[in-house]
Ligand SMILES: Nc1ncnc2c1ncn2[C@@H]1O[C@H](COP(=O)(O)OP(=O)(O)OP(=O)(O)O)[C@@H](O)[C@H]1O
């Protein structure tokens with residue numbers, strides 16, 4: 384029993400070390416790819432972004448609407464309905480926007496990246512590239528990684544915006560909160576630092592979600608079962624990492 | 638065309654690739670035991686062997702996709718085990734490899750697949766690339782399929798596109814892993830002639846893995862029969878046919894019984910069917 388725990392711990396440390404090395408390898412190639420292969424990166428931003436955008440818009444809108452409802456019904460007890468806009472914007476910009484976008488991204492685009500790279504590996508496409516003297520890391524992996532890093536903050540901004548619009552719809556149009564108060568409270572109280580926190584988180588989560596997706600794909604066993612396992616793991620591992628990191632970042636910024 | 642460097646004019650039967658004392662294990666299976674063979678410059682060398690003897694593995698060792706447990710592979714006198722990644726990639730530009738399953742890049746059209754090495758390694762203009770790619774596609778009879786995606790091709794077509802891609806950089810060495818599988822007689826004839834022409838006209842050293850004894854007889858200058866991790870026989874295909882060794886005769890004439898096992902290592906058949914091997 385103790386031995387198994389020890390083994391598992393050892394395995395974890397080893398995998399984590401390998402992941403860090405992989406991350407460094409991607410970073411080493413990144414400037415070159417970003418400058419010389421910018422078209423590949425743009426294509427991947429488009430690819431991952433388009434995959435996720437409908438999902439982000441719909442989820443953002445509904446999360447905002449639900450938040451609006453809940454916050455309103457609570458604040459009404461204190462006769463503070465005017466601050467609905469403030470509270471939903473606060474929650475969305477700092478927490479819900481970055482976290483949920485990262486989770487949705489992992490579920491939609493992350494799985495696609497992992498299975499795509501895994502399948503390329505399983506069908507010898509990566510070996511074929513190596514045999515054509517083309518390194519698959521800068522050609523295949525890094526553009527997807529960078530594309531994800533760029534896409535996540537943009538998607539987060541869209542998610543948060545849609546959320547606030549959703550809250551506006553519910554609070555102002557349906558429940559009759561004063562339009563002026565809704566926006567003015569938000570503007571007066573929300574500090575730039577709150578926004579920066581959200582942006583910082585979305586950048587970190589973007590790196591984590593993209594890194595884990597390409598990592599799982601690149602290290603998938605080259606079989607159908609291996610690829611499907613990699614896809615599942617992408618979602619699970621990203622979700623856990625993002626939530627743990629979110630807590631750590633929030634705690635350290637307080 | 639693609640490369641402007643002058644090609645080395647082959648001296649007859651000069652060693653181009655040499656495999657020396659090679660040992661390789663996959664898991665507990667000992668695939669090669671002290672394997673030695675040489676590939677002559679400018680010739681077509683066939684490698685034969687039953688399914689699962691490790692022909693694909695041998696090609697992977699020669700191109701250093703796999704690293705041997707012991708022994709060396711020399712290409713042009715250079716021990717490829719000692720190259721760093723950059724030198725290895727430089728060496729690989731001289732290779733054209735046809736994978737057993739084609740291995741086309743599924744996110745690009747047939748045209749882009751064949752153009753891929755050119756786009757990555759040369760600064761040719763689009764017009765020139767188009768010209769080269771269409772020529773190669775025409776040679777394998779698939780110029781009309783240029784705009785299709787790999788997913789829309791049949792297995793044989795895929796392999797022919799992969800062949801066009803392997804040739805597009807005008808390599809010094811062409812490695813074919815089972816190029817004749819899944820081809821109809823007409824395509825087969827065309828591809829056999831193409832393999833021959835690449836070799837005769839351009840002096841490209843070719844390694845050909847195949848089971849097709851008849852086709853090998855037609856194209857190969859020299860052949861190796863691999864069995865049980867060793868070279869069981871070698872020589873020109875004519876010699877091979879003449880050889881009296883049981884192993885060679887069995888393979889060349891396709892007999893099930895003989896020294897080359899048709900079955901993969903397994904427990905005793907009768908014992909297993911009767912369930913006596915279960916504990
Ligand atoms: N990835 C792998 N992991 C473990 N064993 C493998 C792997 N690939 C192949 N093998 C084993 O190595 C041996 C040689 O395989 P290889 O693919 O080289 O055979 P082959 O001679 O090319 O056969 P075929 O003519 O069917 O293509 C086989 O017995 C196989 O079981």
Ligand SMILES: [Mg+2]
Pocket residue numbers: 692693694737814
């Ligand atoms: Mg094979």
